[in-house]
Amino acid sequence: MNEYAIGVGYSSVKLVSHDLLYVKTLILEDMVFVSMDLTSLTDNNIQHFKKIIQEIMDTSHVFISVTHNFSSPHIHEKDIEVRDYLYSKFDEALRNSIQMAIQTRSICTVEYGVGQCFINANRNVETKEGYWIGQNNSGYSNRDVRALLIKKENQCIANIINYDLQCSVLDKANVLSADIAGYVSQCFLNENIVSFFVPGAAADQMPKYVRQEYSEIKRLGKLLYASIPKSGISISGQIIYKTKLVELPKQVMKYATKDLKPHKTFDFEITNEKLYVPIEYIGFDQLNILLTKPELNSEYGVEIQHCFNEHTMIFTLINGGCKYLPQKSDYEKVTYMSMNTTIAQGADRIFLDAVMELKKEVRDESRKES
16 A cells, blocks of 8 residues: 545634634544644643534544744633633634545655754753753754655645754744744745644754744754755555553642743652553654654654654654653753753653553564564
């Protein structure tokens, strides 16, 4: 099997914004993948949007992603009036994008390629008070730009861009914008290509901007756009879906995000509670896609990728979020990620072991079928 029934759709969100925010839908066989220009989504948000999707399409394989632009809205439960207003705008765009994807379904091929881009920087900086957020160009950043290319009659009609980057140029700029992801998306839309940006292992990554201005989004966006491969290896085979629920230790999150500051030392208090985090797997003969809720460090993402092989994409902030899944070194250094999460130390090894178990399950299942 090297051809798939695929449809793509998009619809702008009717909000007053600096540049357009979108909801996009990819239907691949019986899977629905939705991308929203939002900062994050809660479990309640996910259930709300899944209900709309499943009213239109009868499928259990639904994956909802956010572009994680810091200048995009949050749909909070605190202010019901604002929440319902945002729901009305995103609901309409979601329905429109799904209908477009249904109407455009046709037989397509899929390719996977990798480019290189150097607009991301590590954001763990050591200060006199302790580690904090800033551009650390000597820290680790994975430069790979992983791209899934959807082609109809050898013409690209859509792509999924998977890169270790938080699109945060206009963070705190008091403007609604889709940031770098939105600029790249618009470049592709001008070519009649629907582009989905999915954050990779980007917890400790930020853009290499000089100023927090839209001119920087254009400069960095042009570099990311130019790095996207136009062709890649052909993808084939029956699509495999698997889910593994991982039990992770929890800690007390002692400060609200807005109250955090650098610390030289920190009393990480582990609780007796557990956090259950899903790892979703979508597999083809030549490609593995791992999807999960927590935000992961770039170097840790490479470690996870090596559990499978180089043809592995890692999608984070899928079907909700649960803050950061830090590495051991984060707790030792007391980084921003280690303080701003309920996931406790040791979770990185447990999560990695679960990925290895998942790989074994996929391999054993493939052997049975062959």
